[in-house]
Amino acid sequence: MIKKVIFILCSFALVSCSTTRKENKDLGELKDQDFVRPKAQKYNYREDYITHAHSTLFPLLSDESMERYTEGEKENIEEKSNELDKLMALCHLKKSKEAFELADNIYLKNSENPIYWNSVGLCFFYQQDYRKAQLYFNKALGKEKNYAPAMNNIGVLYRMKNEDQKALEAFKTAKIYNRFSQTPKFNIAQLYLEYGLIDKAFSEFIRMKKMAPNDMDVRAALATAYLLKKEFRQAVNEFESLPEKIQEREDVVINYALSLYYSGNKEKARDIIKDANIKDTQTKEYYSFARKVVMQ
Amino acid sequence: MKTLLGLVLFIQVAFALDMSERRQAIINIIDEEVSEVQRLSGQVNHQNPSLFLREAELYLEKARLIREVENEYYLSLPVEKRRRSQKKSFFNSSKNLFERAQFICEKLLKKFKRFKQKGDVYYIMAYNAKELGQVKKSKKYFKLSLKNSSRNSKTTVKSQVALADIYYNEKKYSSAVPLYKNSLEKNDDKWWTKDAFNLAWSYFRVKKYNLAISYMREVHSKSKSEQYIDMSEAVERDIGLFYAQAGRTKEGLNFYEQLGKNFTEVLINISLRLKADSRYAQAKMVLIEALKVENNDSQKIKIYSELMELYAQYSRRAELLKVCTVLSHFYKQGSLNSEQIERLKFHTQNQAAVLQKQVASKTYKRLKKQREAKANRAIAFFDIVYELIPSKRAETRFLQGETYFAIGDFHKSLSYYEMAHVEASKQSDVKFKKLSTEAMLATLGQRKLDQKVKERYYTNAYNKYLELDSSSNKASSIFKKLFNVHFEQKNYSQSEATLYRYKENFPNDYKTQESMIARLMDQYRKENNFEKVSSWINKVEGNEFKTSANYKIKVKELLTNMQMKSVQVALAKGEKVRALKGYHEVFDQPNSTEEAKKNSAYNIAVLYYELGNEAKTYDWALKSLSLMKPRDVKRFEDSFLTFSSFFFDKREFDISADLSLRTLGKLCRQRTKSKKIFFKNSVFVYLAQNNLAKAKSVIGIGEKCRLPQLSISEAKIEVLKEIGKKEEWVEYEKTLVELKSMVINQSDLIPFFNKLYKVYQKLGEQSKALGLKEQALNIYKADKSKKRNIKLESLDIIASYLFEDVYKTNSVLTNMKLSFPEKMYNQRLKNKLAMLDRLTNSALKVHETGSGKGIVESYKIIIEAYRGVANEIEAFVPPGKPESYVKSFKADMRGIIAPLRQQAEKYRVEALKQINQYDILSKDTFYLLDQNENYIFDYSYYLKASSMDRGGRR
Structure with a gap:
């Protein structure tokens, strides 16, 4: 009973303390200071990183991208960080309603900040509304001509549309915009690997491994590169250093099995390939072929 | 003796x-x-x-x-x-x-x-x-x-008398006195009275009045006796003067009363005589003395009348005025007889006229005090005339006005002219009405006249003039002056009345009417009297007053400015809430001009934008757009762009696109670069909203507004993509045809032709499909010949088309099986090798397209073909032939196989080089990686690519 009362009282308190947002005030409620727009913050590249960045499994891009954060890691950012990081986290958590509410609240302060617009674009990206996403990535580039994240994300959009050559160009441009950013290089390396430019991919992933030895995506890609270079034992070593849940990933498991197979560990290869859970249609084709090979 | x-x-x-x-x-x-x-x-x-x-x-x-x-x-x-x-x-x-x-x-x-x-x-x-x-x-x-x-002789006496007479006649009275006196002492004959009379006069002349009187009395007394010459009449005639001069008027009065004579009459007669003798002072003195003792009004009047004559004769105007004034009082009492009245009239008129003439003359121009004194006297005379001659009152007042005018006392002259007008009006005297009016106007034109005085009289004077004349050029000028006077006196209702009168009399002088209206409205504007301003605007608009078209516009602008002014002041001070409320009020007022409403709506939109309220900003932006003419929209296009961008920023896509579209509609015929921006924004946002119908309508408007082909085609391409997604192929084809005629770089359309080609292929419409393919190829050739930039995607498609023939050739090559007999085998081998050449050439031709994928695929095809032929040759065993034959055959064939494999390898290495050099992304690369065709790998990152939130630490 007491709890109920407290709850009700708290509700009342919340209601009575709530204030109408200035843009929604009636004419009679308005004051001159309501018209005062806060000074829009300009872009500061020194502050353009994820604060409280932390990714256990994928640290390489942790201060550039929340893409590979776990849900818990994303929520951590949401709770601890500044408004922009919070916006970013909400988008990644696909809490678009809250994300947009926050975006509206911080709009005036950040209307000139490409970080803000990039985040809005990503919100739409994660809703798979790619046209809108592109419009906002373009907006970010409108605010800061050489804004690498927005250009990278345009590349990602091309990837989504399977326009990989265009994606590559976009990632390369993003790389030029910011030579210190790792994400475009990571994406380029992934494309190289996917399309058989093994040496280029390999050298990139070796470099990335030095930078972030605990990044599992880097190690998985490096393992694949070894496989494609037919350095099967090396490939196996890399694959085996990965955590189990990474090993079981669709883009890892098949090549892991093939590495094992070609390195002579056929039994394990077969076990792995049999247990593989492949959902992607294109990957299924590769899986069938690989299974045939491994089960020979 | x-x-x-x-x-x-x-x-x-x-x-x-x-x-x-x-x-x-x-x-x-x-x-x-x-x-x-x-x-x-x-x-x-x-x-x-x-x-x-x-x-x-x-x-x-x-x-x-x-x-x-x-x-x-x-x-x-x-x-x-x-x-x-x-x-x-x-x-x-x-x-x-x-x-x-x-x-x-x-x-x-x-x-x-x-x-x-x-x-x-x-x-x-x-x-x-x-x-x-x-x-x-x-x-x-x-x-x-x-x-x-001898002293006492008669000759002496006579000589004394005679000499005294001479002296008397020479007016040497002091010389005459002793002579007369001596003679009278010695002589007492009948001439004594005559001589004593002269002595008395001599004493009088030497101002020994008492002696003079004494002798006179003695003469009068002795005259009763026959012994002496009777000088009593002369004494009675003159002694009055003596008494008067001596100041013993009462004695004189008694003297005459005793004689039963009227002292006044006597004195009057004396004065007349003195006057005739030009003895003005004495004549005056006599009359004045008479006045002192006279109580009877009619007698007094006589005295005053004589004084009047005396003063008039000797031009003693000051005294004359006093006398005339007194007489005028008597006149008012009805105490003057007709002759006296006439005399009074004569003198007052005469004096007034003379004085006025003097005042007006140059003689006294530099003698200000005297001139003024004369003027005042003239006025006073005129005042008496005014009472005396009612029929000439208008003239009298007018002349008084003229008198004051002459001395430059314009204030007084004005008041008299006004009085003259009043009198003239009473008497219906048109002449003096006109004269007095004109005189007032002339006076009002005097610079020296105090402005405050002028202001008191202007209205009256002008109105009076206009009563007489309201249609001449002068009247026109007077109307304008009257208008100005009322205006300066802040009597605006009267100014308005004057304007109406002017309009009645000068209906075609719209310039003047305009300027009067303009002044009134400007005043009302300053007073913020919105009602008045708007009522005048209605009158102007309703053609109640003739005005130029230009003026009508200005009048409306004035109202607008008025309405907006106070609001804009608030805005300038930063009082935005007040400004916002003000703009709302202006907009809501029924009398507000369109300009004011438009202005208000726009500013409200701006203010709501500043507040960050999308809905209201949109609402008011639309209102202002609807009120604005295209050139207004052009002036404020940046604002509308800002609004539209603001809506987009706030993810209000529909209103963002809608506002862009409406703005485009308004700017349709305007020359401005922003039309393209509005068009693009509207189309792309509608497309982002999956509102294909709207996007198409925007394109339609863009075409009507004659936007550049590039903008239209760019939009149509995006729409085409969406039509393709929806698989609306009829419309797709139609749009594609439209685009073909408008796009410069037609090779950009190749992917769309390709898409449609595949559709028709799938539908089994081969001829249609081939037709589209043909078009794509022709476009490619045309653009290539013109050295236009062809996109990679288009090149890849053209490459794929060219590969169709390559694959056909490859199919033939593959289907061409080696078989014995030897001759057949050799022929087929030859054919195969020739086919391989042809295949290689046609595959390498694809390189000319520049398509990365094409290049890789061509290499793959070639390598596959070479490897295939080499493998086929290696695998072939002549049937039914001995081992040695076979061994020899195989050895011979190794000479063909090895070069084939080498060539294949060469192509492989070449391919890989190109792939790495140009970063060609092709899955075929995997095939090329494996030299021995033993391994088939694939890879695809599960996320495809990582999005990027931040630039990262630097």
Whole structure:
């Protein structure tokens, strides 16, 4: 009973303390200071990183991208960080309603900040509304001509549309915009690997491994590169250093099995390939072929 | 002496007869005596001076008598004759006689120097000279007579009297007095009264008034006796003056009352006489003294009337004015008779006129004080005239106005002109109405007139003028002045009334009407009297007043400015809430001009934008757009762009696109680069909203607005993509056809042709499909020949088309199986190798497209073909042939296989080089990686790519 009362009282308190947002005030409620727009913050590249960045499994891009954060890691950012990081986290958590509410609240302060617009674009990206996403990535580039994240994300959009050559160009441009950013290089390396430019991919992933030895995506890609270079034992070593849940990933498991197979560990290869859970249609084709090979 | 006495007796006797007869009788007697005396003198040898004396006396007497006759005759002549003739010529006879007498006396004195009766001789000579008009001589001889006569002798007395008379006549009264006095003391004959009368006058002249009065009284008293000449009448006539002059008026009054005479009448008569003698001061004094004692009004009036005449005669205007003023009071009481009234009228009018003339003349131009005094006097006279002559009141007041005008007292002149007008109006005197009005106007035009005074009179004067004349050019000018006066006095309703009157009288002078309206409206604007301004605008718009079209626009602008001013002031001060409310009010007012509403709507939109309220910003942006003309929208296009971007920022896509579209619609015919931006924004946002229909409609509008082909085609391409996604192929094809005719780089359309080609292929519409493929290829060739930039995607498609033939060739190659007999085998091998060449060439031709994928695929095809042929040759075992044959055959074939494999490897290495050099992304690369075709790998990152939130630490 007491709890109920407290709850009700708290509700009342919340209601009575709530204030109408200035843009929604009636004419009679308005004051001159309501018209005062806060000074829009300009872009500061020194502050353009994820604060409280932390990714256990994928640290390489942790201060550039929340893409590979776990849900818990994303929520951590949401709770601890500044408004922009919070916006970013909400988008990644696909809490678009809250994300947009926050975006509206911080709009005036950040209307000139490409970080803000990039985040809005990503919100739409994660809703798979790619046209809108592109419009906002373009907006970010409108605010800061050489804004690498927005250009990278345009590349990602091309990837989504399977326009990989265009994606590559976009990632390369993003790389030029910011030579210190790792994400475009990571994406380029992934494309190289996917399309058989093994040496280029390999050298990139070796470099990335030095930078972030605990990044599992880097190690998985490096393992694949070894496989494609037919350095099967090396490939196996890399694959085996990965955590189990990474090993079981669709883009890892098949090549892991093939590495094992070609390195002579056929039994394990077969076990792995049999247990593989492949959902992607294109990957299924590769899986069938690989299974045939491994089960020979 | 005796002779003298005898002479006198003669005269007296002669007097009793008829004058001329008597005279003649006396002359005869004298002649006789003259003869007798001459005889007697001759007898004594002219040694008896007495006889000489007697002769002289006789001649003197005769001369006197002859002179009387001559005088009578002379006076009887007509005046003209007398004027024309010499007077002296009529008195020659008497003159001769006088000279004769004179001669005798001179002779006597010369001859008889010790003659004891020299006094008498001199007396005769003196008397003679006096008759001859030789006053100087006469005086001299009288003095000599006195000197040479005994003191108490009659000759002395007579000489004294005569000399006193001379002095009296010469006005040497102080000299006359002692002579008269002495003679009167010694002589008490009948002439005493006459001489005493003169003495009294002499005393009067020397201001010994009491003595003068005393003698007069004595003369009057003695005149009652027959012994003396009756001078009572003369005394009664003159003593009044003496009393008056002595200040003993009451005594005088008593004197006359005792005589039963009216003192006033007497004094008046005295004054008249004095006046006739030009003794102004005395005449005045007499009358004034009379006034002191006179209680009767009618008598007073007489006195005043005489004073008036006196003052008028001697131009004593100040006193005259006072008298006239008094008389005018009597007039008002009805106490003046008609003659007096006429005299008063005459003098006042005359004086007023004279004074006015003097005031107006140049004479007194520099004598300001005097001039003013004269003016004031003239005015006062006119005031009396005003009372006296009611029929001329208008004129009188007008003249008073003129008088003041002449001295530059414009204030007073104005008031009098006004009075003149009033009088003229009462009397319906058009002439003076006009004159007074014009005079008022002329006065009002004087710079020296105090402005405040002018302001008091302007209205009246102008209105008066306009009553008489409201249609001439002058009237037009007066109307304008009247309008201005009312305006400056802040009497705007009257200004308006004047405007209406002006309009009635000058309906075609719209310029003036405009300027009057403009002033009124400007004033109302300053007062923020919105109602008045808008009512005038209605009148102008309703053509109640003729105005130019330009003016109508300006009038509306004024209202707009008025409405907006206070709001804009608030805005400028940063009072945005107040400004917002103000704009709302202006917008909501029914009388607000369109301009004001438009302005308000726009500003409201801006203010809501500043507040960050999308819905209201949109609402008001639309309102302002609907009110704006295209050129207005052009002026504010940046704002509308800002609004639209704001909506987009806030993810209000529909309103963002809609506003862009509407703005584009307004800017359709305007020359502005922003049309493209609005168009693009609208299309792309509608597409982002998956609103294909709207996007198409935007394109339609863009085409109507003649946007550049590039913008339209760019939009259509995006729409085409969406149509493709929806698989609406009819529309897809239609759009594609439209695009083909408008796109410059037609190779950009190749992917779309390709898509449609595949659709038709799938549908089994081969001819259609081939037609599309043909078009794509033609486009490619055309653009390539023009060295246009062809996109990679298009090149990849063209490459794939070219590969169709390559694959056909490859299929033929593959299907061409080697078989024995040997001849057949050799032929087929030859054919195969030739086909391989052809395949290689056609595959390598694809390189010309520049398609990365094409290049890789071509290499793959070639390598596959080479490997295939090599493998086929290696795998072939001649059937039914011995081992040695087979061994030899195989050895021979190794010579063909090895080069084939080498070539394949060469191509592989070449391919990989190109792939790495140009970063060609092709899955075929995996095939090329494996030299021995042993391994088939694949990879695809599960996320495809990582999004990027931040730039990262640097």
